Amino acid sequence: MLRGLFLFPWIVPTFVVGMLWGFMWQKETGIINIILYDILQVHTWLGWLGVTADKPFWLMGDPKTLAAIIIPTVWRGWPHPMLMLLAGLQGIPHDYYEAADIDGANGWRKFWYITFPLLKPVWAILLLFGLIFNVYAFNIVYMMFGNGAGFPGEWGDLLMTNIFRNSFQRWDFGTGAALSFLLMVVMMVIVNFWYKFYKGVEEG
Template identity: 50%
Template sequence: MRLRSANTFPWLMLLPAIGLMAAVNLLPIVQGFYMSLLKLNQYTLAQYLDAPFIGLDNYRRVLTDPASPLRHGLGLALRNTALFTLVVSALSITIGMGLALLMHRDFAGKNIARTLLLLPWIVPSYVVGTLWGQLFQRDNGLINTILVDGLHLLDERPFWLLGSNSFWAIVIPTVWRNAPLLMLIFLAALQALPTEPYEAAELDGVSRWRRFVHITLPLLKPVIAIQALFQVIDNVYSYNIVSMMFGQGAGHPGEWADLLMPLLTRQSFSYWLFGQGAAVSFVLMALMLAFVAVWMRAFRRSLVSHEI
């Protein structure tokens, strides 16, 4: 009886937090799903949750109806989002790991360097989008001034916010903001690694690169896998930087910079198709849940067997 009471007490203490988290997370999801089953547009918005119930018709429209405005540009947005997610995740993890390895070494001013490197992560994403949007201006942007007038690497000022360059215009600030947090996480993991394998490898004359490949990376595999998963989720749902860089949320990023979330928001609010917008959101959420399930299954053994 005493053992059962001891096992029950922690759960009783956690109940308020569990209830609050359920209310904060589950209630909006349930309401959003119900909205996706309603004919919610400019004519029925005043009725809100009492709008006409149409079942799965919104899902049919966004998936199969070519006349649905939410399908306009969807293929390009899917392509851009997939490529953006892959490039940003790979670069953020690589740069974050490199910075963590550098900050793991002893040198003068290490604490100051760590603080300065964390500044991009502290800046709100809305500010990042506005700031880099100004830096990428063709005529008076600082980037073109440095490349053309300062370093003389280019003969003429390129358009960063138009054409294919706009893809890199959203990749660079996103990596700039994501890498410091990954640096901090990888640095904490590096500091928790056991020292015995490194001492043995150093006695055997193993090079620093081979130690990184054969000792550090295998030990950090669970941390890298989890952070890669978080990066994929965050980048698929990227919105703030793109929306602020191209017209403060109302502009069209163009063929190479339009991502799923800006497209969904713009089309939903432009055409007042809130029911269809909710349907697209839940289709995307289902796809991401499936991706997370596959990812966790693929890395389950390493996540369970390794402890950092």
């Protein structure tokens, strides 16, 4: 039951995620600024960090835009690795931990010498998987930045949004196709790496 609830963000369609977070990041009407500034009053106790009393425009400016893209992506994406790691954890025999207990290992050592290496096939694949899939991230950004254009511009333009903008808004298919091709070559290398790793895990 609890696991199901934790999976909910992962079920929300990405275009909805983009729109929802775009709404939440708004300067005056967004809930994030309301919580931070009106309820928690962060500017009063984080003033030394350079947090000003003005609510920030989250969707504009250099580091903020990236944060505004990364946080929803993580929020949407994390239940899947969680599910996989959970399945992996349940697959680790309990005997190992008992043996470690007898040897006098503490919790951290148990994690570092048993859990972590045994989960390696899972997290390594998830890592590469995540890398590959998030290079192709498009929906969230495209929906989040409203005002017609739908693109963050110089502050947070992703590869995919750049390709899309070049091809279908400036109608400059050449640039778009060239970028796609380059990206595909790079991804081929990564995918090849991933596949070798995957095969190695499968066999050994």
